[in-house]
Amino acid sequence: MPLSVQKIASRLTFRQLQVFKAVYDLSSYSQAGELLGLTQPAVSSQIRQIEQALGTPLFEYVGRKLYTTAAAERLYLAVVSIFSTLKHLQTDLAALQGKVAGELKLVAVNTAQYVVPYLLRAFLNLHPDINVSVKVVNRATAVKRLSENSDDLVIMGMVPDEKPLTSLPFLDNELVPVVPTGHPLLKQNVVTPQEFLDSQLLLRESGSGSRLALELHCQDKRFKMPKGMELGSNDAVKHAVLAGLGVAVLPKLSILPELELGTLVIPNVQGFPLRRSWCVVYPAAKHPTPAMRAFIEYIQQNIKQFERMFLRNSQPSKA
Known part of the structure; x- marks a missing residue:
């Protein structure tokens, strides 16, 4: 007999769903644990609890490789939808209060890692409800991630001219x-x-x-x-x-x-x-999220200030 929605909701937690999604994405209990700050036994325990709640296995080992079951495939689609809805809810609730919220995924090429912290300090003061993550990669990886539309914005110097990209030089x-x-x-x-x-x-x-x-x-x-x-x-x-x-x-x-x-x-x-020039770059066809728009507008409005700040920092004092 299928479980009712009420029974499923009472037996599952968002943390368990987060653990499940990490195991599914990484195809590894140990890597999911590293990502979430959990031990491998703790991850296994969370997965077992979900399987007991749903009455069906989600993962199985064949040899040393982890495979997903048909139930896991269906659950994954539901979990992605749930988390996506929550992200939109966070954004909508913040908008009702006149704020900007949500996630902002930035990628910076290696050389830009010296610039990004200074960009973020004042931005996060203005928008404390935006959750920013920064991944530092080499240029080849940044170009690949642009092609795959993996992130919100990329900060780089040498912008590819063979791709349809929107680019904002700022420093x-x-x-x-x-x-x-x-x-x-x-x-x-x-x-x-x-x-x-x-x-x-x-x-x-x-x-x-x-x-x-x-x-x-x-x-x-x-x-x-x-x-x-x-x-x-x-x-x-x-x-x-x-x-x-x-x-x-x-x-x-x-x-x-x-x-x-x-x-x-x-x-x-x-x-x-x-x-x-350092540039903020994203695919030309991409529809900016509120968090993206807020960051782009912040960069546009503070170009002169960035120039003054980094010009001052780039002139070592003389003994």
Whole structure:
């Protein structure tokens, strides 16, 4: 005999449904536990309680792989619908009070992680009911996520021009040449770009925004860009320069403490710094949510303030 709605509602909790959804999405009890801050036995216990309440199994192991049952497929559709309705309810209730609420999923490329916290501080003061999540990825992953419409907004520097995207530039991104203190190039008043590039150039991985900007600059100016050691993050490149492994082109905002201490120095290289813009990007066909609109409007209204703030921060004090 099928369970009545009242009996199902009395036997299930939202937390149990959240655990079920995590296990379903990740196909793993242990990964679901890591995501939700639960032990694997606690996750197993929650799933067993749901199965007992519904009177049917939801997951089964074949070998070491976890599979879903037909009941789990139906439950998943219901859970997604329930959580979606609750999100809309949160937004609607906030709107009735003249507020903006809901979720805002941001993706920032690696180099933008130095900018995003400063953007969010005042925004969250204005909109405390918006729940913001930030995922930091490399540029290639950001472009892929844009194509898949996985997030609300992406913050990046090198915006793909082959895709239908809406882009809002809001801040200059200076890419500067850097060498460790005491480097021989610092003895020269002016350094040619090719001299700099030939001084054991350290590079980000292929596809990163800062590397792409340098590659395009070299292509445009017909400089030969040598193959150098590749590293997977700006911090890794920075520490490689500090260790004396070579020179690099890095976002100025990512090396302010080292410039302040004098452990990294910007030589006078012709044609530098390279200037790009940080942009807020989303698919052109996307319909912005209230939280998205609030963030976009906040960026538009505060561009001048961001410029002043980051210009001040990017000028190290002189001893």
